[in-house]
Structures are given as C-alpha cells and as structure tokens.
Amino acid sequence: MEFCCCYLPLVNVGAYLLVLETALVALAVGICALVPPAIVAGDGVIPSWSKGLVAALGFITLVWQIIGLVSVARQMPTLYRTYLRINLVLTLAIIAATVAFLIVAAAQHNKAVRACVSTYGVIPSNSNASSSLSLSGLGQSTDAFSESGQSICNIFVWAQTGVMAGLIVLVALTQFYMLAAQRAYGGEQRKAFRDSKVSYQDIPMNPRDSAVWEPHPSDPYAGGQHGYNNREPAGYGGHDAYDSYATTPRGKYAHTPY
Structure with missing residues (x-):
C-alpha cells in the first residue's frame, strides 16, 4: 500500500498578475507613444521617429507576455527564466x-521654447486684436506680446519636461519592483521543480513503519498480533511498526485501544 503526503499546491495567482500588469503597462506605453499629439516640450527637438521606436518596444513587450503566461501555466522553470531575462532587456x-x-529635450530647451512661441505665440490677425494693439503702438505691443509668449512657453516647456521625467521614474520603479517579484517567483518555481524530482524514498512518510505514522491497533495492516487474524501482510514489518512508533511521544499508547 502506497501513501502520499497531502500538500497545498503553488498558488500562481500572483505570478499571473505580474505578467498581466507588465502587459498592461506595455500596452499603455505603445498607445501613449502613438495616439496623443506632439508634446510641446519635444516639438522640433525630439526626432519624429522616436514615437515609432517607443511604440514598437511597447508592443513587442506586450506580445512577449504570452510566453510568461505559458511558462507559469505549465510550470516550466527554464522557459520562465528565459522570459524573465528577455522581459528585463525589453524593460x-x-x-x-x-x-x-528626455535628455535631448532638456538639453535643447531653448529651441523647444522658440518652437513653442512660433507655433502658439502668433499675434492674432483679427481686426479687434489689431486695433487694440495699435492703441499703444504696434511695435511696442508686438514686443510685449512676444515677451509674454516667451515666458509662458518657457514655463510650460519646463513643466512638461518635469512631468515626463516623473512619469519615467514612476514607471521605472514600478517595473523594476515587478521584475524583482518575478525573479523571486522564478526562484521558488525552480526550487519546487527540483524538489518534485526527489526520490520518494526521501519522503519521511513513505515507509509504513515510519515514526511519523500513528498506527491504530485495529488496522488490519498494522501487522503482527494486533493485525487482522494475526496475519502479517507481505512487505511490512509486523511488530516493527509498533517498535518504531514506540519511540514517539505517544508511543506508550501504541498497544492501548482507542
């Protein structure tokens, strides 16, 4: 008669959530790179192909998460390790x-401000605005308007640069934490996989006469004089089970009916 140890299986809900979180972030990166209009802080400064590059990396990372789901669902430690390494590289x-x-945009801040002024700081061409400007002299009003536009664009560009930097830092810290959690899960997954290959002889509860097992005197397979019809089943130690059990804290009750 064979016995197995009852245990709680690995709970992989957290591993699935880590993969899904990475997929959602990658999808958001791809969408935010393509859908919104040009950022004022990077207008005329950041190359136009930059959004295509970031979007491509985001969508590649999104597709790669399928490998993560497969490796978790099928408990494949080697595949999960490969997934984690590529995931780190993509991140x-x-x-x-x-x-x-971001560094390019910050380094060419003045150029971005000039592009902002030329795009959004143009003097209105309607008659009311022209007449109001002519009250104090067209030249002086134009200069004042240009200086105000310069100040507004300067503040706005710096604000956008700061927001971009904060968003990058937030995403980086979040994803590095997720990668660390995935690495920890991968280690536990490999450990469980190694433990599953251990010989059944190494399991403490494997032998019937193990001291961990508490025999019952009426058990027909307990052996010897307390067994069914005093028969000793083949392969078991008869009195050995009780001799072994006698070494346990409750061993003194081995021969006492319950």
Whole structure:
C-alpha cells in the first residue's frame, strides 16, 4: 500500500498578475507613444521617429507576455527564466529610449521654447486684436506680446519636461519592483521543480513503519498480533511498526485501544 503526503499546491495567482500588469503597462506605453499629439516640450527637438521606436518596444513587450503566461501555466522553470531575462532587456530598452529622448529635450530647451512661441505665440490677425494693439503702438505691443509668449512657453516647456521625467521614474520603479517579484517567483518555481524530482524514498512518510505514522491497533495492516487474524501482510514489518512508533511521544499508547 502506497501513501502520499497531502500538500497545498503553488498558488500562481500572483505570478499571473505580474505578467498581466507588465502587459498592461506595455500596452499603455505603445498607445501613449502613438495616439496623443506632439508634446510641446519635444516639438522640433525630439526626432519624429522616436514615437515609432517607443511604440514598437511597447508592443513587442506586450506580445512577449504570452510566453510568461505559458511558462507559469505549465510550470516550466527554464522557459520562465528565459522570459524573465528577455522581459528585463525589453524593460531596460524602453526606459533607456525614453530617458535618451528626455535628455535631448532638456538639453535643447531653448529651441523647444522658440518652437513653442512660433507655433502658439502668433499675434492674432483679427481686426479687434489689431486695433487694440495699435492703441499703444504696434511695435511696442508686438514686443510685449512676444515677451509674454516667451515666458509662458518657457514655463510650460519646463513643466512638461518635469512631468515626463516623473512619469519615467514612476514607471521605472514600478517595473523594476515587478521584475524583482518575478525573479523571486522564478526562484521558488525552480526550487519546487527540483524538489518534485526527489526520490520518494526521501519522503519521511513513505515507509509504513515510519515514526511519523500513528498506527491504530485495529488496522488490519498494522501487522503482527494486533493485525487482522494475526496475519502479517507481505512487505511490512509486523511488530516493527509498533517498535518504531514506540519511540514517539505517544508511543506508550501504541498497544492501548482507542
């Protein structure tokens, strides 16, 4: 008669959530790179192909999460380790690309301000605005309007640059935490996989005469004089089970009916 140890299986809900979270973030990166209009802080500064690069990295990361789901669902430690390594590379690539474009935008701040003024700081051409400007002299009013536009664009561009930097830092910290959690899960997954290959002889409850097992005197397979019709089933130790059990804290009750 064979016995097995009852245990709680690995709960993989957290592992699935980690993969799904990474997929949602990657999808958001791809959408935010393509759908919104040009950022004022990067207008005329960040190359036009930058959004295509960031979107491509985001969608590649999104598709790669399918491998993560498969490796978790089928308990494949080797595949999960490969998934985690590629996931780290893709995450670093997205962060590196966005940081590089942010540095370019910050380094060419004045150029971005001039582009902002030329795009949004044009003097209105309607008659009311023209007449109001002519009250104090067209030249002086134009200069004042240009200086105000310069100040507004300068503040606005710096604000947008700061928001972009904060968003990149937030996403980076969040994803690095998720990668650390995935790495911890991968270690536990490999450990469980190694433990599952251990020989059944190493399981403490495997032998029938183990001291962990508490025999009952009326058990027909307990052996010897307390067994069914005093028969000793083949393969079991007869009195050995009780001799072994006698070494346990409750061993003194081994021969006492319950």
